[in-house]
Amino acid sequence: MSTTQHKAPAFSTQLQHRSLAAVWHPCTQMKQHETHPLVPIVSGKGVWLYDAGGNRYLDAISSWWVNLFGHANPVINAAIRDQLEKIEHVMLAGFTHEPVVALSERLKSIAPGSLGHCFYASDGASAIEIALKMSFHYWLLCGQPQKNGFISLQNDYHGETLGALSVTDVAIFRETYAPLLRSCAHVPTPDWRYAEAGESARDFASRAATALENHLAKHHAQTAALILEPLVQGAAGMGMYHPVYLQRAREICDRYQVHLIADEIAVGFGRTGTLFACNQAGIAPDFLCLSKGLSGGYLPLSAVMTTDTVFQAFYDDKTARAFLHSHSHSGNALACRAALASLDIFERDRVIEANKNKAAYLNTIAAPLAAHPKVRNFRNCGMIWAFEVATDDADFAAQCFQAGLKQQILLRPLGKTIYFIPPYIIDEQEMDVLVNGTLQVLNTL
Ligand SMILES: Cc1ncc(COP(=O)(O)O)c(C=O)c1O
Known part of the structure; x- marks a missing residue:
């Protein structure tokens, strides 16, 4: 796993400017991007999305719950x-x-x-x-x-x-x-x-x-x-x-x-x-x-x-x-x-069977997350995990998204609910990154 620090993506200012001028982004208060810059994605491979500055982000929500077998899947x-x-x-x-x-x-x-x-x-x-x-x-x-x-x-x-x-x-x-x-x-x-x-x-x-x-x-x-x-x-x-x-x-x-x-x-x-x-x-x-x-x-x-x-x-x-x-x-x-x-x-790949093992692994390593003092209702169904975070911060979802990026994870909470819907090709090392990074996010916020 790369241990490089998260850098400000190169060209982000220029692309952000063009994007904000021409693209009306979905489900977004556009003005918020004056303070939270857009992330300029240039490529993807497996669970990872890569930005123009060379940072990578684990796509923990499968790009709005759509991706099953990773980005740039060779078969597809x-x-x-x-x-x-x-x-x-x-x-x-x-x-x-x-x-x-x-x-x-x-x-x-x-x-x-x-x-x-x-x-x-x-x-x-x-x-x-x-x-x-x-x-x-x-x-x-x-x-x-x-x-x-x-x-x-x-x-x-x-x-x-x-x-x-x-x-x-x-x-x-x-x-x-x-x-x-x-x-x-x-x-x-x-x-x-x-x-x-x-x-x-x-x-x-x-x-x-x-x-x-x-x-x-x-x-x-x-x-x-x-x-x-x-x-x-x-x-x-x-x-x-x-x-x-x-x-x-x-x-x-x-x-x-x-x-x-x-x-x-x-x-x-x-x-x-x-x-x-x-x-x-x-x-x-x-x-x-x-x-x-x-x-x-x-x-x-x-x-x-x-x-x-x-x-x-x-x-x-x-x-x-x-x-x-x-x-x-x-x-x-x-x-x-x-x-x-x-x-x-x-x-x-007998995916349904293979996912059972993956889910079992993630549930095991997520024990500290489920027991975290800020976490409520940790739950799992198949390849979906979710929990509520005890916080009074009305801006929690946006803060969590930003903190997630710094940990190389794409998290996009629904209100105060953090969830994982990862692509099925996620491996154990990547699940470790996901869980440990999320713990870091909870500890920083
Ligand atoms: C359960 C459910 N139904 C319908 C939709 C709408 O799908 P689309 O965003 O492709 O219009 C969604 C999207 O998230 C969904 O989760």
Whole structure:
């Protein structure tokens, strides 16, 4: 491991100036960059990001939870290069191509239940829009237009386009745009952090499921679907919950004829320790939304998978009964090849099994972190770790990000929650850097 001191990145002033003048950065108060300079990244390899000054940063959050097998992964790079010489993109209406067919077949073979039909878009929020529209449209086609409401979990996050934001319950993203949003009921969260003292995760999740049951008993006739983030509510601060909630939710939705939409955009592809989070509850949703890790985190790609029952409701002689929704880059060939290469790595390297050992190692070395006097609720689910930091500093997240960079780690807390979502190729030495560096961060702040 390099022990060189963190240096101010070369050319940062110039690039910062140009970036601030021309690029409106996402989820950012731009003025804060007057005091906190942007980090000019020039390359990446494995878990590491390299800046223009020669510093490196361990990508502990997989670049917003997307990267699975490291930056510049040779298998994925080769697949994209090969596809580039064939066809980079062709519209998916009226045309098809091998990568999108192969990917759809492959996803069908690994997804829970019988989700045999894949509809593609480019990002997570678009996948959510598609699932919501498809669910509503299905009930309309079945002669039940009154089933047009959606419910989601308290603290859920599903993206920031207007439909996705309507079913999101994270105040910082939602409040300003509330007048533009459709009303949506948010049923109590099963996130164990909110349990009564002494209440088990299972009991708390069951109690939340009973609240869902009571809600649907009254409102099922107007409800098209329940949408949820299975097992881990990411943007809410990696709130984790017991799989019994998913089992109960599936059963209740079946009983009341309400679709279940599983938003596995963040948790799909092994993040929670199984290929899909729904696997841990042994359930299959009516709609499965995938993105982020779908292309190994390389290229913007999302998919909504659904059942034959839903598909058949749209299958008709009349164009008007079709699902008339489109995205220009739907089923992009390069992104599909990246996704196929990523699935090859899962098989070749038996990634789900290998991750169990990695998680066990990280849990062992993280014992001092879990026991740190400032740390609360240290928790782990598969390849996700999180804990709250006891601090009164309102600027904690920004301070922690800066302190992390000095320790060669990219940390981006959610409020006072520090979390790790590392690429799966992280090795033991790199996990040591991550844990020791985070301890240093806690001790300096
Ligand atoms: C659970 C979940 N759903 C939806 C989204 C939205 O995805 P995107 O940012 O690609 O629109 C995210 C993004 O973080 C997410 O975590």
